[in-house]
Amino acid sequence: MNKEERLVKQITPKSEDFSRWYIELIRRAELADYAPLKGMMVIRPYGYAIWENIQRLLDRRIKATGHQNAYFPLFIPESFLQKETEHLKGFSPEVAWVTQGGQEELEERLAVRPTSEAIIGYMYAKWIKSWRDLPVLINQWANIVRWEKVTRPFLRTTEFLWQEGHTAHETREEAEEETRMILEMYREFVETELAVPVIAGRKTEREKFAGALETYSIEGLMADGRALQMGTSHHLGQHFSRVFNIRFEDRQQQLQYVWQTSWGVSTRLIGAVVMCHGDDSGLKFPPQIAPLQVIIVPISLGNWQETVLPLAKELRMKLQEQGFRVHLDAREEYTPGWKFSEWEMRGVPLRLEIGPRDVKQRQIVLVRRDTREKITVSLEESRARVSEILDDIQKNLFHLALRFQQENTYETNDYREFQEIIEQKRGFIKSYWCGRTSCEEKIKEETQATIRVIPLEQPEDIKNHRCLHCGQPAKWLVYFAKAY
Amino acid sequence: MNKEERLVKQITPKSEDFSRWYIELIRRAELADYAPLKGMMVIRPYGYAIWENIQRLLDRRIKATGHQNAYFPLFIPESFLQKETEHLKGFSPEVAWVTQGGQEELEERLAVRPTSEAIIGYMYAKWIKSWRDLPVLINQWANIVRWEKVTRPFLRTTEFLWQEGHTAHETREEAEEETRMILEMYREFVETELAVPVIAGRKTEREKFAGALETYSIEGLMADGRALQMGTSHHLGQHFSRVFNIRFEDRQQQLQYVWQTSWGVSTRLIGAVVMCHGDDSGLKFPPQIAPLQVIIVPISLGNWQETVLPLAKELRMKLQEQGFRVHLDAREEYTPGWKFSEWEMRGVPLRLEIGPRDVKQRQIVLVRRDTREKITVSLEESRARVSEILDDIQKNLFHLALRFQQENTYETNDYREFQEIIEQKRGFIKSYWCGRTSCEEKIKEETQATIRVIPLEQPEDIKNHRCLHCGQPAKWLVYFAKAY
Numbered sequence: 001m002n003k004e005e006r007l008v009k010q011i012t013p014k015s016e017d018f019s020r021w022y023i024e025l026i027r028r029a030e031l032a033d034y035a036p037l038k039g040m041m042v043i044r045p046y047g048y049a050i051w052e053n054i055q056r057l058l059d060r061r062i063k064a065t066g067h068q069n070a071y072f073p074l075f076i077p078e079s080f081l082q083k084e085t086e087h088l089k090g091f092s093p094e095v096a097w098v099t100q101g102g103q104e105e106l107e108e109r110l111a112v113r114p115t116s117e118a119i120i121g122y123m124y125a126k127w128i129k130s131w132r133d134l135p136v137l138i139n140q141w142a143n144i145v146r147w148e149k150v151t152r153p154f155l156r157t158t159e160f161l162w163q164e165g166h167t168a169h170e171t172r173e174e175a176e177e178e179t180r181m182i183l184e185m186y187r188e189f190v191e192t193e194l195a196v197p198v199i200a201g202r203k204t205e206r207e208k209f210a211g212a213l214e215t216y217s218i219e220g221l222m223a224d225g226r227a228l229q230m231g232t233s234h235h236l237g238q239h240f241s242r243v244f245n246i247r248f249e250d251r252q253q254q255l256q257y258v259w260q261t262s263w264g265v266s267t268r269l270i271g272a273v274v275m276c277h278g279d280d281s282g283l284k285f286p287p288q289i290a291p292l293q294v295i296i297v298p299i300s301l302g303n304w305q306e307t308v309l310p311l312a313k314e315l316r317m318k319l320q321e322q323g324f325r326v327h328l329d330a331r332e333e334y335t336p337g338w339k340f341s342e343w344e345m346r347g348v349p350l351r352l353e354i355g356p357r358d359v360k361q362r363q364i365v366l367v368r369r370d371t372r373e374k375i376t377v378s379l380e381e382s383r384a385r386v387s388e389i390l391d392d393i394q395k396n397l398f399h400l401a402l403r404f405q406q407e408n409t410y411e412t413n414d415y416r417e418f419q420e421i422i423e424q425k426r427g428f429i430k431s432y433w434c435g436r437t438s439c440e441e442k443i444k445e446e447t448q449a450t451i452r453v454i455p456l457e458q459p460e461d462i463k464n465h466r467c468l469h470c471g472q473p474a475k476w477l478v479y480f481a482k483a484y
Numbered sequence: 485m486n487k488e489e490r491l492v493k494q495i496t497p498k499s500e501d502f503s504r505w506y507i508e509l510i511r512r513a514e515l516a517d518y519a520p521l522k523g524m525m526v527i528r529p530y531g532y533a534i535w536e537n538i539q540r541l542l543d544r545r546i547k548a549t550g551h552q553n554a555y556f557p558l559f560i561p562e563s564f565l566q567k568e569t570e571h572l573k574g575f576s577p578e579v580a581w582v583t584q585g586g587q588e589e590l591e592e593r594l595a596v597r598p599t600s601e602a603i604i605g606y607m608y609a610k611w612i613k614s615w616r617d618l619p620v621l622i623n624q625w626a627n628i629v630r631w632e633k634v635t636r637p638f639l640r641t642t643e644f645l646w647q648e649g650h651t652a653h654e655t656r657e658e659a660e661e662e663t664r665m666i667l668e669m670y671r672e673f674v675e676t677e678l679a680v681p682v683i684a685g686r687k688t689e690r691e692k693f694a695g696a697l698e699t700y701s702i703e704g705l706m707a708d709g710r711a712l713q714m715g716t717s718h719h720l721g722q723h724f725s726r727v728f729n730i731r732f733e734d735r736q737q738q739l740q741y742v743w744q745t746s747w748g749v750s751t752r753l754i755g756a757v758v759m760c761h762g763d764d765s766g767l768k769f770p771p772q773i774a775p776l777q778v779i780i781v782p783i784s785l786g787n788w789q790e791t792v793l794p795l796a797k798e799l800r801m802k803l804q805e806q807g808f809r810v811h812l813d814a815r816e817e818y819t820p821g822w823k824f825s826e827w828e829m830r831g832v833p834l835r836l837e838i839g840p841r842d843v844k845q846r847q848i849v850l851v852r853r854d855t856r857e858k859i860t861v862s863l864e865e866s867r868a869r870v871s872e873i874l875d876d877i878q879k880n881l882f883h884l885a886l887r888f889q890q891e892n893t894y895e896t897n898d899y900r901e902f903q904e905i906i907e908q909k910r911g912f913i914k915s916y917w918c919g920r921t922s923c924e925e926k927i928k929e930e931t932q933a934t935i936r937v938i939p940l941e942q943p944e945d946i947k948n949h950r951c952l953h954c955g956q957p958a959k960w961l962v963y964f965a966k967a968y
Contacts, residue, residue, distance in 0.1 A: 033607065035557045036564075037594070042607055045552035045622060052553060068529035069536060073519045074596075074627055074643050075580075080520075093586050096559075098596065100581040102631040110521070112558075112582065112596070123517065123526055132817070138529060143558055143627065147586040159558050333616070 011345070013280045018224040022275060023153065029283055029346045031270065032153045039151035039158035043267065046346065049291035049325075050270050051161060055141065057193045057288065058163065058265065061185055067137040067165060072119050074143075075110040080118040083243040087117065090210020094146040096158075112145040117211065117236070117262055120166045121244035128168060128258060130249045135178070136168040144266070154271030155228070155484050162266035168246065168258040172237070175259035176214075179235040180456075182263045183216040186231035194269060195286035195398040196220045196276045197405050198230060199428065199479055201453025206437050209262075213237030219452045219479070221405045222275040225426025227452050227481035230272055233263035276401050283347025284369055286397050287390040294319055294386060295343040296328040299336050299355030307359050315352065315364070315382065322383060324390075344369060349393045350386065370396050409479075413468050418480070422447045428479050434467035435475035443469050449480040495829070497764045502708040506759060507637065513767055513830045515754065516637045523635035523642035527751065530830065533775035533809075534754050535645060539625065541677045541772065542647065542749070545669055551621040551649060556603050558627075559594040564602040567727040571601065574694020578630040580642075596629040601695065601720070601746055604650045605728035612652060612742060614733050619662070620652040620742075628750070638755030639712070639968050646750035652730065652742040656721070659743035660698075663719040664940075666747045667700040670715035678753060679770035679882040680704045680760045681889050682714060683912065683963055685937025690921050693746075697721030703936045703963070705889045706759040709910025711936050711965035714756055717747035760885050767831025768853055770881050771874040778803055778870060779832040780812040781823045783839030791843050799836065799848070799866065806867060808874075828853060833877045834870065854880050897952050902964070906931045912963050918951035919959035927953050933964040 011028055012020040026032050031047030034040075043051065059069070075098060081088050091114045098110040113119070120138075128136060141163050151157050165182065169175040187200050198218040208215035212234040219227045240246070241257040250256045277284040287293050296316055298308045312328055319326045327348075329339050336353070343351060351367040358364055364382055366375045370393050377385045408427030412418050421429055433439065433451065444450050454476045459465075465474035495512055496504040510516050515531030518524075527535065543553070559582060565572050575598045582594040597603070608620060625647050635641050649666065653659040671684050682702040692699035696718040703711045724730070725741040734740045761768040771777050780800055782792045796812055803810045811832075813823050820837070827835060835851040842848055848866055850859045854877050861869045892911030896902050905913055917923065917935065928934050938960045943949075949958035 033610065035603070036606055037557055037559055037561065040557040040559065042557065043555040045554045048554045049552070051555075068533070070529045070532045071527040071535075071645065073521055073524040073526065074629065075521055075524065077521065095586065096582045096594075097584040098580045099583045100593070102577050102579065109584075110580075119519070122520055126517070145558065161555065 011282065014223065014278065015280065018275075021278075021280075022271075025278060025282060025345075026153050026274065031274070031283075034153075037158070039148055041153050041157050043161075046291050047270060050273065050285070050289050051267055053289040053291075054193070054265075054269055055163075058189055059141075061189055062139050062163070062165065065137075065181065065185060067139045067167075070138050070140055071142070072116050072123065072140060074113055076113055076116070076119045078109045078111060080122060081111055083118065084211045084239055086239075087211035091115065091146075094148065096145045096147050113142070114144060114146050115262075115264075116140065116142070116164055116166065117240055118244075121240040121246060121260075124166075124168055124241075124258070125244045125246045128246055128248050131170055131251050134168060134170050134248060134258065135174065137165075138167065139163055139165040152271075152484075154274070155268055157267075160267045162264050164262060164264040167261045168241070169260070170248070170250065170256075170258070172259050175235055175237075175261050179214065179216060179233045179261045179263070182233040182261070183218065183231075186218050186233065186263075186265060190218060190220070190230055190265075190269070190272075191398065193286070193288045194273050194276075195288075195394060195401060196230070196272055197398065197402040199453060199455065201455040201479070203232075203453065204437070204440060204451050204478075206440055207451065209234045211236065211239050212262075213239065217453055219481070219483075220272050220276060221408060221428060221481070222272070222484070223278070223404070224275070225408055225482070227428065227479075227483040228268070228272050228275070229452075229483065230269060231263070231265040234261060236260040236262055277397055278347070281341070282345030284397065285347040285349055287349045287394050290347065290349050291325065292327050292343075292346075292348045293324050293390055294326045294350045294352055295339075295348040296326065296352045296354065297336050297339045297343070298328070298330060299353060299358075300332070302356050304356060307356050308354055311359055312354055315354070318383060319386060322387070324386065340367075350389060352382075352386070368393060370400070413465065415468055418449075418468060419447055422449045422480075422482060426482055428452070428481050430477060430479055431468040432462075432465040432474035433476050433478045434470055434472045436467075436470070436472075439467055439469040443480070448482050450483055452479045452481050452483060454478050495766065498707065498762065499764065502759075503636075505762075505764075506755075509762060509766060509829075510637050510758065515758070515767075518637075521642070523632055523640075525637050525641050527645075530775050531754060534757070534769070534773050535751055537773040537775075538677070538749075538753055539647075542673055543625075545673055546623050546647070546649065549621075549665065549669060551623045551651075554622045554624055555626070556600050556607065556624060558597055560597055560600070560603045562593045562595060564606060565595055567602065568695045568723055570723075571695035575599065575630075578632065580629045580631050597626070598628060598630050599746075599748075600624065600626070600648055600650065601724055602728075605724040605730060605744075608650075608652055608725075608742070608744075609728045609730045612730055612732050615654055615735050618652060618654050618732060618742065619658065621649075622651065623647055623649045636755075636968075638758070639752055641751075644751045646748045648746060648748040651745045652725070653745070654732070654734065654740075654743070656743050659719055659721075659745050663698065663700060663717045663745045663747070666717040666745070667702065667715075670702050670717065670747075670749060674702060674704070674714055674749075674753070674756075675882065677770070677772045678757050678760075679772075679878060679885060680714070680756055681882065681886040683937060683939065685939040685963070687716075687937065688921070688924060688935050688962075690924055691935065693718045695720065695723050696746075697723070701937055703965070703967075704756050704760060705892060705912060705965070706756070706968070707762070707888070708759070709892055709966070711912065711963075711967040712752070712756050712759070713936070713967065714753060715747070715749040718745060720744040720746055761881055762831070765825070766829030768881065769831040769833055771833045771878050774831065774833055775809065776811050776830075776832045777808050777874055778810045778834050778836055779823075779827040780810065780836045780838070781820050781827070782812070782814060783820050783837060783842075784816070786840050788840060791840055792838055795843055796838055799838070802867060803870060806871070808870065824851075834873060836866075836870070852877060854884070897949065899952055902933075902952060903931055906933045906964075906966060910966055912936070912965050914961060914963055915952040916946075916949040916958035917960050917962045918954055918956045920951075920954070920956075923951055923953040927964070932966050934967055936963045936965050936967060938962050
């Protein structure tokens with residue numbers, strides 16, 4: 001048994017046990033580790049670099065659409081959460097409470113923010129006076145705490161990192177437009193940068209955010225056929241503005257309540273990237289968000305330290321100057337073969353090999369993580385080729401994932417077939433639904449499948465269809481799936 | 485009374501009441517606002533943009549010196565804080581405690597992190613096995629909670645944002661080198677980017693971090709003559725590695741405890757910028773960290789919307805393309821004069837005025853916030869001049885602050901004179917000290933002055949001097965000041 005095999009054997013194959021594969025891979029690749037607290041994790045540098053790339057690429061989009069960043073307090077007085085009844089009901093089972101400050105018992109419990117609508121609503125009431133103050137377009141990058149019973153690294157943890165946008169508008173239409181614009185921004189961001197294809201749409205009453213008028217969501221399909229909610233955009237209506245009294249004088253000098261939205265994506269996106277692209281050899285990162293885009297492995301033969309290493313260092317410097325994220329693994333205690341599988345496991349999109357013979361022939365070997373293709377290129381063309389190949393890997397990962405999504409999206413209105421698909425293949429199922437929560441809940445009880453979204457574009461002939469479950473006239477075409 | 489006067493009159497003059505000036509200015513300029521919780525604040529977009537600039541400029545330096553970012557949990561079990569006795573004593577009066585999670589009472593209280601040495605120490609013990617794993621060079625950008633009794637926006641708040649570096653090394657010498665390298669990085673960063681001159685040095689036993697072997701600090705002098713600690717770098721020795729059992733096999737296969745450092749700067753730096761550069765007309769931002777570098781004010785005369793506005797928009801676009809942070813204030817409800825004092829108050833380094841006559845003459849007027857100098861330049865040369873002038877403002881603000889610091893640094897070894905200076909002028913006082921905590925404490929009791937730092941370079945003739953307070957042989961030349 002050689003070292004390469006041994007390395008991969010440390011990780012349960014994906015096909016054997018997806019859940020174990022996921023958890024073992026995350027720890028072995030040093031993306032995250034368990035913290036000594038229930039349901040909490042440490043995001044290690046290799047994992048945090050992905051979050052930094054996500055922040056950089058998404059923050060740019062958030063600002064380009066006119067939003068500004070700010071920072072609101074971590075603690076929210078209990079009485080604030082109580083103001084919006086649905087909101088409180090939705091979040092109170094998950095709140096961590098601060099009850100002591102220094103030596104003193106607090107008179108009122110403070111929630112460690114499970115989301116910031118309440119505290120931001122209070123501040124907006126102070127800041128917004130006139131239609132001239134609107135829209136308010138603010139985003140916050142912050143940590144969030146939800147006391148979850150069942151946790152899984154990145155997907156559901158007691159603490160996680162996210163961005164939360166909170167906007168206030170003059171009219172319902174403007175708030176609706178913002179909500180949908182953000183939904184589209186998320187879709188484009190996730191598909192372009194994370195190479196994860198998603199379906200977008202509206203949530204049902206049952207699945208929407210506690211306190212929202214409407215919730216929109218993007219949903220990805222993971223390699224085990226389960227759906228993952230990857231971002232949400234809520235039209236809050238006037239629910240929070242009424243309880244926090246956020247009023248403005250409109251253009252006709254009338255006092256009106258503002259219309260609000262909120263929206264967010266979190267470190268859960270890192271879990272999505274792992275589950276969407278990874279394989280039995282390990283992680284597979286889209287170059288745009290990869291912690292490292294190129295790993296240089298010198299072939300340690302003969303007097304490689306005098307011949308190969310200087311050239312490897314020069315290549316590293318040149319690629320770094322071009323803006324690529326590059327690492328040169330010049331460790332002496334590991335063989336090149338060991339390094340190949342180590343960095344494959346850690347998902348680096350492109351490996352650059354260089355040995356004594358390559359130095360003589362003024363060439364290098366590039367190996368793609370996605371296709372494993374080996375490409376020999378001259379030193380002169382190496383930089384241009386690295387750039388081209390990384391672009392191509394980004395596109396290829398998206399197309400592979402899209403093909404998987406398409407091959408695992410079924411259409412049926414036969415409930416028995418529906419049950420079989422959910423049980424045997426999972427994936428998305430497009431079916432018709434009467435719009436009643438009772439049917440939705442029965443289907444969930446019987447199959448564990450939930451309505452992921454109601455697509456914004458609906459068939460014109462909807463009236464000719466019937467509900468998958470009850471056979472009554474259909475109201476919506478929806479996507480079902482088992483979800484994380 | 486015209487509108488310009490009225491605007492400035494909303495803020496107490498700096499010379500009249502520095503403390504009120506500071507607080508009123510921060511709120512009026514929309515840097516921050518009070519949150520509905522004791523000692524907490526909201527950092528508004530205009531203030532948060534400064535923090536984003538600080539993050540960008542400092543993060544670059546942190547990474548260039550080989551550190552990587554990561555994220556550790558917000559909560560720390562009480563038993564972890566108890567492991568290092570001095571550390572616990574130092575922090576326990578300031579800890580906010582989580583005692584309930586969801587519906588359950590927790591068995592062990594969780595501290596909302598007042599600093600992360602304890603939780604990071606625990607993780608390092610898991611990760612570090614061999615000298616090959618060292619050094620570990622990790623930084624974290626995070627929020628911190630300390631239950632402070634007396635608070636002031638940015639300077640001391642119950643919650644604040646910071647970066648905290650945590651490193652582990654093979655030898656004491658390496659850890660000491662890291663500690664001092666970071667001190668120098670902070671000095672260079674603060675002087676270059678914030679234009680705040682500082683003195684750097686070592687803290688006394690009494691003033692050092694709870695659990696450290698040595699603490700180093702940079703100290704700025706604010707416009708009211710009080711010192712502000714702006715960044716600290718701690719050599720932790722083996723205190724934490726012994727209690728968390730962070731051991732590695734050294735190059736001779738012997739088990740050794742690692743040597744550690746930790747270091748941080750916080751949103752307090754924003755307060756330093758306000759207090760160091762501001763004047764009676766308001767804020768004065770160094771261009772490098774200013775939320776806006778250029779404010780364009782169109783002179784609204786005649787048909788300005790057809791003539792002036794298109795050119796103003798074009799200028800904005802061109803300056804933005806060059807990478808400047810620019811805003812065009814085209815609001816119709818305010819006069820140009822009102823806008824001039826508004827943006828002066830909000831500290832924008834450079835104002836760009838353009839009126840109908842300027843359009844005809846293809847010129848613009850630039851007005852510096854620091855010197856109030858008006859400079860008429862042709863449209864052609866405008867972009868180059870904006871760049872030059874911003875550079876010059878950055879340098880000028882540093883030189884003004886440096887001159888202030890020098891003019892307010894006194895040397896005396898006469899205790900009566902020392903008392904007079906502290907009472908009447910404040911500023912830094914260089915004096916000799918015997919090295920005993922008893923003298924240091926007496927001086928603090930009698931004058932409120934504390935030893936800010938012991939400079940790293942000490943006079944050769946130290947033995948010829950005597951302690952300011954007790955007259956015993958001097959051990960150190962030190963800087964005293966009243967501090968925030």
